[in-house]
Amino acid sequence: MPELPEVETVRRSLIPLVVSRRIKRVEVLYGGIIKKPHPAEFVEMLAGRKIVSLERRGKYLLFQLSENYTLVAHLRMTGRFWVCPAGAELAKHTHVIFHLDDHQELRFVDIRKFGLFYLVPAGKWSEAGGLATLGPEPLAEDFTYEVFRDIFSSAKGRLKAFLLDQTRLAGIGNIYADEILFAAKLHPERNLTGLKDEEIQALYQAIRAVLQRGVDCRGTSVRDYVDGRGQKGSFQKELKVYDQAGKDCVACGTKLVKRVVAGRGTVFCPKCQGDA
């Protein structure tokens, strides 16, 4: 499900429902997704804490809690949060239930059980998986072209792998990587070295524009994704290449090609995006 625009949409939809609420009690139905600390301690340490704010870093959600703790959550492929009245019918694949102090429950549901939770002291991101090593936020104001060019220049390999590397840029996943490369008219298998200045600029502009459009559309709902209120996004209506293999390119009519690049299914227009 979730890349930067989806996680940001989940964050915004959850804020009015959970911020300022106190966690009365936590139930862990499947402990495998609790990475730190052990599930029993996780449950014990969360009880009684207040949710002070909800932030996002890359694809991670950060629930800032009272007494300087942070609940770090990653939705991975199919994780989702939703809020419902206490005691509502239990959806299949519900793994964690946070009982709130307003007779509502924040529930974590995840078909594939890839989602992750860490409960760490605020700022101790090195204890929260990949959170500590994330690159900059591509939609932040201070993410200028100069900043991007420096990151780009220090990396090598193929464009698709670069965009997916969370330590270079935070928050881009498989959908937006393909859409960004199409918007920039760059081939996913092209090497970083050898790009002209104007091509690097086009890539920078495409990263900003495509991600911002994704946020404005409240994310992409191709399969499971919905926000914290159960609402779908609309960016799937604007996809030019992702999930469009075999269709005609909207720009030139050429059949879109699908191939595995950087270990991920990748769709591109062989004409508009040129040769690798």
Added chain:
DNA sequence: AATTGTACCTGTCAGC
């Protein structure tokens, strides 16, 4: 050090 492969899970869909 950096890249590639594999593991983690369940559901869906195409092909036989």
Added chain:
DNA sequence: TGCTGACAGGTACAAT
């Protein structure tokens, strides 16, 4: 109809 295999928004870790 039912079986099998490929594939799905993403890391994390082992192997090379």
